[in-house]
Amino acid sequence: MxxxxxxxxxxxxxxxxxxxxxxxxxxxxxxxxxxxxxxxxxxxxxxxxxxxxxxxxxxxxxxxxxxxxxxxxxxxxxxxxxxxxxxxxxxxxxxxxxxxxxxxxxxxxxxxxxxxxxxxxxxxxxxxxxxxxxxxxxxxENAHDAIYISTSNGFKYANPAFENLTDWKKEELCNKEFNFWNIVHPDDKKLIKEKKEARKKGKEIQGRFEFRITTKDGGERIVEANTVNIGKQGEVEEMGILRDITVRKKAEEELIKSLERYQKTFEQTINALVSALERRDPYTAGHQKRVANLAYAIAREMDLPEEQVEGVRMAGLIHDVGKIQIPTEILIKPDHLSEIEFVMIKMHPQIGYEIVQSIEFPYPVAMIVLQHHERMDGSGYPSGLFGEHILPEAKILAVADIVEAMSSHRPYRPALGIGKALEEISKHKGFLYDPGPVNACLKLFYEKKFKLE
Incomplete structure (x- = not known):
């Protein structure tokens, strides 16, 4: 050494x-x-x-x-x-x-x-x-985020990014005469005061929060803040990191508007399909809307994620769209259908799938439409799927569809009533219909007094 x-x-x-x-x-x-x-x-x-x-x-x-x-x-x-x-x-x-x-x-x-x-x-x-x-x-000093240290007397330190964010110079910010509230947007002062009061009491402010700042020239910027207490006991100082998210927030607002327009287009497309079908088949007028409402309520009762709930509702509104290619005389026939006519009716899920699959829905709407007549034991149509091979949304739609169909009038029979419909799904729970949607449906009608509207 x-x-x-x-x-x-x-x-x-x-x-x-x-x-x-x-x-x-x-x-x-x-x-x-x-x-x-x-x-x-x-x-x-x-x-x-x-x-x-x-x-x-x-x-x-x-x-x-x-x-x-x-x-x-x-x-x-x-x-x-x-x-x-x-x-x-x-x-x-x-x-x-x-x-x-x-x-x-x-x-x-x-x-x-x-x-x-x-x-x-x-x-x-x-x-x-x-x-x-x-x-x-x-x-x-070279960070892109604005970083500061402050005490009860004002700013103690501000990095160059903080100067760029607020348009105030470090010398101005750290001057004892500078008023901290000059940079806080008037509508957000209450929020910041509450957090500062909590910090004075020694409470740690967890997580990030957003607020608006006012720049020296009167401009407005949105920041994401992350703050922490530093300093010795009795000398509470706050170190904060502010990230300018103004551009991101504006992009998010535009994205939300775009999604709303996108959703409106979907709704208009669906309503057009529903109207076209119901003009051909007056006996099922309102059927799809009632099924959609019930399926939506069942999905909510099952506490499914929002995207699944919305997918079920959207599929419910057009689940019978395939009937648009079935001859009207078959749809409104007052007598029982022949074997050939019933085979034609059973084609409507496949036809509906082919119509809907070309539309870019954010949910598996086409597959739900295709599977809504499948049954747990494999006895359904058009593919004879069973158990876990059937989409959860399609299982919900199957329950809502049979309950509404049995409760309503049909050309070949009068309405059987909600009691018979609920008896049907209870009797075949676990065999034809999935227990989850069945239990949720029964709870809706028996405990929450749901009505088909």
Missing amino acids: KKKQILIVEDERIEAEDIKMSLQKLGYAVSGTAFSGMGAITKAEKLHPDLVLMDIVLGGKMDGIEAASIINSRLDIPVIYLTAHSDKKMLKRAKATEPFGYIHKPFENKDLKTTIEMALHNHEMANMLKESEERYRSLV
Whole structure:
């Protein structure tokens, strides 16, 4: 291991030689010896030692304290004072130069070694801390997000991004006369006051929150804030990170408007299909809407995700659209259907699927339409699917469809009533119909007094 280099500053040559011998015995290398303040500065700049042992009382115009102060300002070298004198005035001057040690003459070698080792260690730690602070300062100063530190008296720090966000300069923000509320939008002041009050009481504000700021020129920006308490106990400071989300929020608003237009187009498409079918088949007028309402209520009762609930409702509105290609005389026939006619009727889920699949719905509407006559035991149509091979939405629609159909008038029979319809799904629960939708449907009618409308 390379020996640490030490510069001795001592105007007494014999004493300087004694110190040199002591240092060499302790395992240090002496890079040089200076006998005056100016000599100490010159040799420190030339030799760059690891440490300076500085006698305070030196001959000439410059004493050791003044020399140490200059070395401190120009070079990153720790200084330890050596002195036989220690009056209060001298000690005060010495402390102002932030020395890394102070040794009284005469001293023991073990005391000298301990002081030197502690000085070298503390200097190394101080440099590491300084480097760390510089790294973090660089990160903060160059961050894209606005970062600030504030106290009850106002801003203590604001990075360049905060200046860019608010259009206020750091000097203006950190001025004691600056009013923090200048940058908070009037409509959001109550929110910020509530959070500041909670912070004053020592409560930690968890999570991010949004509010609007007012820029120096009166502009408005939306920010996402993340704040935390820092500082010693009793000195509550707030560090906050503000991210400008103005562009994102505007994009979200445009996206919502676009989705609303998209949804409106879907609704118009569906209503057009419903109207076209009901003009051909007056006996089923309103059937699809009632089925959609019941299926929607069942899905909600089952606590399904919103997208599934909406998919069920949309599919319910057009689940019989395939009947548009079935001859009208079959749809309104007052007698029982022949085998061939029933086969034609059973084609309507497939026809409906082919009509709907070309429309880009955000839900599996076409597949729900295709499967709404499938049954749990595989006895349904058109594909004879069973159990888990049937979509959950289609299982819901199957229950809603049979309940509404049995409750309503048909050309070939009068309405059987809601009681018979509920008896049908109860009787075949688990065989033809999925228990989940059945239980939800029964609860709606028996406990929540749901009505088909």
